[in-house]
Amino acid sequence: MKHIISVLVENKPGVLARIAGLFSARGYNITSLAVSETLDSETSYMTMVVEAEDERVLEQIKKQLNKLIDVITVTDFTKREHVERELILVKVNCSTKDKEKLETVLRKFLGKLIQHKENIAIIEAVGEQEQIKNLLESLKPFGIRELVRTGRLAIAST
């Protein structure tokens, strides 16, 4: 099962390596990772999606993260009300005559056309996993050339 964990860390060199090292050394799987400074430039949030086969592994991941000296807090969103989003950029084939069709799809699935030239369209979308999945599904017929995604971000509701 996948879980979103948000880790508040000291914004220091080597911290990402510590976290990455912990995951590889203990055989945990990380699906996505987004890192950036918080309002306080001395700390960063690392929002990660981890895969844990059971509760025990998830608990271990959280405890081991907490053990790192540079980790300040660990928030598990599994059982916490939260809002989550992911940003994607997609490059699809799109001739001028298909543009109308593409725009219809984007309106329906909340995508945004941000560039269109030389028969290539670049689309941006922000949404929950289901929305993004649906958008990608409907873009398939155009021919997806490239996809980049931030991984999921989450913030607690209260």
Next chain:
Amino acid sequence: MTGAEILIECLRREGVKVMFGYPGGAVLPIFDKLYDADIKFILTRHEQAAAHAADGYARATGKVGVCIATSGPGATNLTTGIATAYMDSIPLVAITGQVKTFLIGNDAFQEADVTGVTRPITKHNYLVKKTEDLARIIREAFYIASTGRPGPVLIDIPVDVQQKDVEFIWPKEINIRGYKPTLFGHPGQIKKAAKLIAQAKRPIIYAGGGVISAGAHQELKALAEKIRAPVTMTLMGLGGFPGEHELSLGMLGMHGTAYANHAIMEADLIIACGARFDDRVTGRLDAFAPHAKIIHIDIDPASISKNVKVDVPIVGDAKNILGQLIEEIKKLPDTRDWLKTIEQWKRRHPLTYKDKDDGKIKPQYVIEQLYYLTKGEAIIATEVGQNQMWAAQWYRYEYPRTFISSGGLGTMGFGFPASIGAKVGNPDRQVFDIAGDGSIQMNIQELATCVCNKINVKVIILNNGYLGMVRQWQELFYKKRYSHTCLYNPDFVKLAESYGAVGIRVVKKEEVCSALEKALSIDNTVFIDIHIDPEENVFPMVPAGEAINRMIGGMA
């Protein structure tokens, strides 16, 4: 003050009296200041030994051990010692030199990414980029190494950081927002534990190294005596409870006593204290202690429910929690029948070995004689393998910090330098290293360190001409195909003599006691090369992956 002067001043303020290490290009500014510093410096003959000696010093005294090495190979040579300390939660501060800051990342001479290399084997590490940060980092390093679940901390200091002159400011307080160890147990959990204890019919205390690092041995004894529960110890826990106590079951696990293993399997309550349910202790996990509820006391939340599911976890310092628990327990369990059962196991399956009259020297006999001769008062360091297990089984450890052994990492070559550290920390105690002929050769160069510094440790080489434990596994599980386990050895007596130490060879059983006595009377480092029965095995033994009560061998 220069960075090097700040380092020395900080070490002084941290109460460091002894350092172990080896100089080199990238630590020259520090060594220049060490030249007239009020710190005893022990020059080892290999950086690995410096780390082990600092570790042995820490284990034997409870203080933070300090070692130092130069950049690159000096630092990488420390890593085995650092990993050893990490696995056994030993407080260590390792200081390494680093190439100048502007050269870092340039593949400079003797450059290695030491914070990168040691990241997974340290509790924390630092690369000091500014001399202004040095004092704070040293304070934090000692604090982190010695508190919570102790462990090694490495400080990597570039040459120019050692040289730069800045104002010295000793930080008044330490504030690390991501590091706040829990000290006391949660009162609700203590209540739950007390309730489980009151209801138990077959309780057992399973004590590990955490009892020793927390200094909780008196509380442990008080708890065991109050609730009349037997106590078994892990390898790391030996000495945490008196070995001769009527409630002691000795060590459990792969080479534990049969009665300890039976008792933990039949128990209805396990009170685990400062132990981590390592695979060498639990054997086959799904068959481990099927009837038992488990209370787990540990400073490290990540140790709890890692391998075995726990009913009542209590996070905190073992000394505090055992104290809280003793106070909380009002109703006592009735363990009389349980203790009778255990007494029967003890009588039926004692720890034993077959001592035939064939003139061969049994290693177990040697350790027993050493125990009698030293009245259990010596500090015993060990190497790793059969020597280690015999030393664990046949010497009775009455006090904490008297058994010094690489438990988690299982580092051959640990014992001799660790015994040096233990002796430096306890100059008035008898200190032995119980070695094998394989292990001793992994750090044998430290004979020079001993002789130069008059560190009179006694090394008992249980010489069987084999890498004995590996040979034992080959005998039992690999059809006696002794692949590369038979050793060609030097003449250990002459070798000791060439360093200016004393060598004694023992080939007859009747010479064992007199040789040990003689060694004790000599005011020098002594190698006692005892030629033991070459194919003697360590029993009982639980084959890897078997349930812990499925033991083979060694039972009368």
